[in-house]
Amino acid sequence: MSSKSYLGALDSVLRPAGFARTGRNWIRFRDGFEDCVNLQVSSRAGTTANISSKDLATDAIWKEAVPPGSPGLYYHTTVRIGQLMDRTDHWWRRDPNGPEELSQAILTYALPYLDSRRSLENQALGFGRYDTSGFNARLRIGLAITLHRMDEHDEACAALANPPKRLLPSWLTQIEAVRRRLGCGD
Structure with missing residues (x-):
């Protein structure tokens, strides 16, 4: 399957959840958080998704504290979709059902995971x-x-x-x- 079919499948589940797409990243700002779903494509391994989040208040304190020029940290938490599914690393490769399976995994595992990090x-x-x-x-x-x-x-x-x-x-x-x-x- 091409990455376009994955892009379309993820777009169809993430846009209604408040995410805006830029390239292979879907980002949303909600409840004081920046959440990101990244579609990762490898010519050898296939396709997977990375789920990231940061609390903007925590991020502001961190940025205020560290000296200028310190190595950056963009997201506080990043996990692969497979870790949320069954603690293994899932990659879809040449799988005609891959786009549907990955988008369903995003709905089932990633979105609840992001919501669970709010407190x-x-x-x-x-x-x-x-x-x-x-x-x-x-x-x-x-x-x-x-x-x-x-x-x-x-x-x-x-x-x-x-x-x-x-x-x-x-x-x-x-x-x-x-x-x-x-x-x-x-």
Whole structure:
């Protein structure tokens, strides 16, 4: 199947949900969020979709805190449609039913997923609240800002405490900048 048939199939389900298409991206602004569905096409793997979202208030705090020229982070959360379906990576390749199956998966899994991220509590869980398995700088910064917005100041500062020394200097700089912005002490 050509990417045009996928474009048409996704367009038919995403436009009624408030998304506007630019190229292979459908974007909507709703409830203080920017949501994006991206159609990814690979000549080898086939076609899939990436589902992304960011809370605009969290994004504003992050952008205010980090120094100019820091590496950018466009979406706070991005998952592939397969992760939402059954936790595997789904690609449709030379499948005549692919456009319909992918657009149905967007309706069934992606749109409810985006709506489920609206509460600060769910965002904090998505950023790894209560997960002690490691230190992902991007997730920790998102978690700290979200906890700050929830008035959980001590927990927000704890999320950014003691980053591993092996982190890239750009991430260490961002962590320190966000700590300062949130009013975290030494």
